[in-house]
Amino acid sequence: MITLNNVTFAYSKKKEVFSNLNLTLQPGSIYGLLGKNGAGKTTLLKMMCGLATPSSGSCTTLGEKAASKNPSLMRELFFLPEEFYMPDMRISKFVSLNAPFYPEFDIKQFHRYLSEFEISPDNSLRSLSYGEKKKVMIGFGIATNTRLLLFDEPTNGLDIPSKRQFRRIMASIANENRCIIISTHQVRDLESLIDHLLIVHNNCILLDENVESITQKLCFKTVQTVSNDKEIIYSESSLKGHNIMLNNVNDEDSQLDMELLFNGVQHCPEKINQIFNLN
């Protein structure tokens, strides 16, 4: 669905964001894109929808060169940036102006999402808070029924019940033909939703694995004391004791702790490379 082939990208000569990046994303997954501030998560999303062009290499989205920004491509993807623009008008008017560009847009679906988020379609966009506007955009984006959804920090600004609603809606729309990419720092919000992890670090993708494969190879536990077990890859103290990430040599079942994994990947990238056989 998306292929990045030897992609190099830089905003300036001094600041190279990606160097020889290779990545393939398949439909049927909800990808979680993680990385520190400035790692290049948003840039990666922009490249996928043609808003940033690689200086070398190629980025192909849905079989087309992303940088061409052809209407045939753009109508099959929806990009929700972290900061977005909404004109001063009623929600219903906003939809009537923007929906015709998306052939699969479903107005009933949109109204259903709005009612789940407890927002009336007759509201003026100006009267809405940032979080409410975001809910409108999320609802609109999902109702476009595009094959590719790119969300940059979608849960920022959402209240606690809305985050739950968001997870529920996202889980309900995931299917084999669709690819959803969510860039986030709020891993706790989306831990149960994401089924494939991408971690961006130091100009490259440090981890590109599905959750099942990660839990097969790594085990996540909370213990009272940390022993000198050589299988422990990373540990950090918490109120309950110590959270540890270790090699899953005994094939134990454990629940993925994304925050711990992310911190572990940042601290010991070599060990992670070794475990997942990355170059």
Add this chain to the structure above:
Amino acid sequence: MNNIFSIKRFALLVRKLWLENYLLYIGSFIVLVAFDFFILYQSNAWDRKYTQPNFDTTSAFVISLGVSAIFFLLAYFRTINTHTKQLAYFTQPTSTLEKLVSSFLFLVPVMLIGFGAALAISIPVMHSMHDSFYHTTTTLFSKYEVSTMKEAILVFLTLQSLILLGMHTFKRYAIVKTSIAIIILFILFFYALPGLTFNWILPIEGFRSCGYNTIDFLKNHEYEQLVYKDILFLPNYLVYICWFALYFKMKEKQL
């Protein structure tokens, strides 16, 4: 699927741009009418004893054109000048040509219609004369005036395209950088290049080819005449290059 130009998508885009910005366009139009009142009052031979006012429509046209250009450019910049708006604009499922043509539509014909309407409203109201609308219309589109206005429109179109090009090229302080670039271009085209040609290239070429004598040439031509002679014809060529370059700049826009 047609990725170059679709009438349906274009119509949807124009409708969207209009409905999102119509208040600004209408506001600009009101300011324009007010400005025309001012310009006409200042520039025309205003004497209440005369039954037929002597309109200086060319001055009014050129000055109002400049002001309306600024208003409509501001309206356009309002659509695309911030990062979030640019993201929304460039992820819109429309082609670059559709975006460019819709910009052109709002910046040029709408502006000209707006200007004509503003002038047509201003003059009759100001002079309270029954025939002034007819008079203005016939004067405005007389052969001589049309020729002058054509040149003014060309200058206007060139400026529009240069400003748009600047807005899409520079990321930060676009208005300032664009203004500086236009001033540099102006100096380069209208002072440096003619000056250089006149003082260096022409004499050298003339000397080499023995085609003419520089002293005789100077005797027969006014320096100023040579420098400024083609000032209004330059946009004839520049305007196509600018709009063409603008298309590719928009196509390759990075955010």
